[in-house]
Amino acid sequence: MKNKILILCLACLWLAHDGLFAQEISPRTVFSLNEGWECRPITTVNRKAPFTPVTIPHTWNASYIEGTTLYDRKMMVYQRPLVMTEAMKGKRLFLYFEGVNSAAQVFLNRRTIGEHLGGYTAFCFEITDQVKEGENLLEVWVSNAYRTDILPISGDFNVNGGIHRPCHLIVTEQDCISPLFYASPGVFIHQEDISQTAADVNVETHLSLRNKKQGLKLKTTITDAANKIVASSEVGVSDAIVKQPMKINRPVLWDGKKNPYLYTVTVGLYDGNQLKDRIVQRTGFRHFSVDHEKGFFLNGEYLNLYGFCRHEDAAGRASALLPEDYRMDMELIKESGATAMRLAHYPHAEPMYDLSDENGIILWTEIPMCGPGGQAFAGFVDTEGYKDNARLAVKELVYQKFNHPSICFWGICNEILVSDGKRFVEYDNPIPFIKELNGIYKSIDSSRLTALATCVDQSYYLGCSDLIAWNKYFGWYKDAAPSASKFFDDCKNSSNGIPVGVSEYGGGASINHHQWPLAMEDRSDSHFHPEEAQTFCHEGNWESFAKRPYLWAKFIWVFADFPSYMRQEGETDGYNDKGLVTHDRKTKKDAFYFYKANWNPEPMIYITSRRFIKRENPQTDIKVFTNLKEATLYINNKRIGTMKPDDMNRVVWKNIQLDKGRNTIRVEGKNGKELLSDTCEWYCIK
Structure with a gap:
């Protein structure tokens, strides 16, 4: 009896927090259900194991675990009380989940309400006829265990389990605008x-x-x-x-x-x-097009599309992000000067689309049909379960995000492999199904363009989408960055008139790893990822891309470092460190400032290799990124010289001799009458 009273009191507190005790309900009222949850592993043999209180959004993968062995893909049960109040009588009630990763089974008073497969789109169930007056028990069984009938079945990122996006109770009149049509606005x-x-x-x-x-x-x-x-x-x-x-x-x-x-x-x-x-x-009202020779046009005017691919993952939260996390990312994206963003490799949460609308960032958004990496290296299996889930993902993405003007490109797939006779295995042929998905996109929304990202011979994919783009890492895995020029020129000339873009490029970096002189080598499997190598890689690629307006978009991989269970490289295993910002968003790497100098017209000046503090070699180059007309270098207050930046907004003083001990490096430049400067300190031990 005491336990029942305690539960009822807790329920009242939770509902008061949710606002469910409102005396009157307007024609449509949306209540947050983020508070009052508790969860525990559903596989436990101890039925009396305690529940842990949690707040939504929540994921059990929020705490980073180094390496690959403890990446948790399991099942958990979430539960909370749900009270039907007097004001709800005669109304219709809907449960709305913005994202549960990856499989969700919803129960009310132990009765099945529905199931949803897919962790990155919303779903909605009506409970009008199942809810009872007073207190109800709402349960959600959640699993991020690997399944071939839930996308993604492959990919170089973690699939974080949990109710990782907000959830709501929608209360309406008997006649309403439907929230049930693919959980869209209706x-x-x-x-x-x-x-x-x-x-x-x-x-x-x-x-x-x-x-x-x-x-x-x-x-x-x-x-x-x-x-x-x-x-x-x-x-x-x-x-x-x-x-x-x-x-x-x-x-x-x-x-x-x-x-x-x-x-x-x-x-x-x-x-x-x-x-x-x-x-x-x-x-917002706009029209756009892409030309094979000239690139992207918005409202009839050329717009150079460049920016980041972004994963929805932040330190300490994983994919269970809060509003301030989205705002922080958008502020950093704006600071860089980016004009576009690729939301990889799945539909992102609603705040990022809203912020892109408000700030004018052009979006490529896609379903989680991706490879390589993980269990199913090719990323596609020719089964009805897989294909049904992909079809559903397309419909949910388009209908849920239909009204966002920032979205110009619907993404079909990423790095799906095709058997080419060069590998020891024969993959299921994805091409017919990719064409089917393209048709679904176009049948729902003919106003936007479809795109796909490939890492294999583009000839397999020509005719599968309106646009094609390449994930190509010149200067990182094998070929030097200048090779990008010939490669993309050849792609353009052999694309049968289909516009060609760059969906991913870049390289990794630890802010604690540094090297001078920089050795040119393949670092993809190395645990040494000097920041200077990433910067050099980006400089070389952008020199090629900036001269090629026919590339309809250029997307850096990636905005911020993120966990990937399969990675065993760089400073920390289980991480992809190709971000231009660290996972905690506290540090912008040197390459970030290279793009800021080239993309953002706001006057700036920045010393690279600033974190390379302890140095054995007294001779070094000093590189500065600036969009000012000229920059002057000082070492320990001694004027070294003044130089003008090159066409990539770089200034390099070569073979500078450092003093033994402390060296205060300072650069200055003027924006009109305003003096801008940057300073760092290095210590030369020889």
Whole structure:
């Protein structure tokens, strides 16, 4: 009895925190269910094993474990009380999960509600007819165990298990805009003809009607950034899917970083004059294209697309990120000057799409169909379970993210291998299925372009997507960075008119590893990853890419270091250290500042190899990245000389002799009358 009273008291506290004791519920109310959870391993033989209190988002892989043997892929059970209040009577109730990795089985009062396979898209279940008055027990059984019917089956990253994105309870009237259609907003803003003169759009709304179809109507308004109505439509409801053509005269176009202008689309479902439900979506109106010879165009003007691939992983949280984590990443991306981002290798959480909309960052977003690495090296198996999961992933991605103007490219797959007669195994042929997925993308959304990333002969993939791009690491694995020029020129000339881009390039670095003079060697399997090698690799690649506007996008691998159980290289096993920012986001590596000097017009000056503090060789080059007109070098307050940067915004003083002991390195440059400087200290022991 005491235990029951304690549980009820705890439930009341949790529900009060969630706000579920509100006296009145508006036509649609969304309650957070992030608090009040507890979890434990479901494989335990001790049924009395204690639960551990947790807050969502949560993953059991948040704590980094060095190496590959203790990467945990298992099953856990999460549970929490769910109380149906008096105000919820006569309403419809939906459980909405933004992401559970990878397989989720949901139970209410020990009865099955539903199952979802896939860890990076949202899902929604209605519980109206299963929930009882008062307290209910909500359970979610979660597994990130390896399965061939859940993507990804391969890949060079960790699949973090848990309810790693927020979850909610949605309460609506009996007639509502459906949250069940692939867990989407239920409202899709089709951009049919966009120009500076007019924006012709078609707002498609999916309804879920339990009471009646007669007498209902949809009122839709589009308002500008000043909250002024620029278009409106009111139609009667005669079907569960309603389409409303609308026109905005002389729209302000969403123009990337130049002007990421957003409109607000509000769709209201009415019974007479009574509001029954409302959905609000932000969007921007734009048109774009990619030319085989000239590259990417936004609203008719060339836009040089460059930026990072980004994994959704941060130190101490793994993929269970908080709002401040997304904001921090976006601020760093903006600081670099990037214009685009590839969200690798799965759909990311909603905040990153919102921030990209708001800041004008062009996105490539993709499903988790990837290889190589892991159990299934090729990344594809020709089974119905695998293919059904990929088909579902495409539909969920497109419908859930449909209204984001930042998304220009739907990604089909990454590094799926094809049997080429050069390997000892014969892989299942992925090409027919890749073409099928391309068709699904285009059937849902013909306004955007499809893309895929390859690391093998592109001839296999020509005709599988609108665009093709390469994961190619010149200067890191084998070939020197200057080889990129000929390689991509050859790819362009043999692509049958399909635009060619760079989906990944780069190299690894530890901020604690340094070398001078720099030895040119393949470091991919080495545990010594000097920061200077990464910087040199990026400089060489960008010199090639910057001269080739036909490359429709150039994406660095990768924004930040991240765990990968299969890696045994660099300073720390179990890590991919190709990030230009450290896993904890505290340190920007030298290569980050190379791109900042070239991409961001904000005046800057930066000394490289600044963390190479203890030096045995008294003779060294001193390299500075700057977008100023000239830079002056001082060592221990002695003026060494003034130089102008080259076309890659580099200044290099060669064969500089350091003093024995402390050397204070200072560089200065002027931006008009403003003096900019950077300083670091080195110690020469000889």
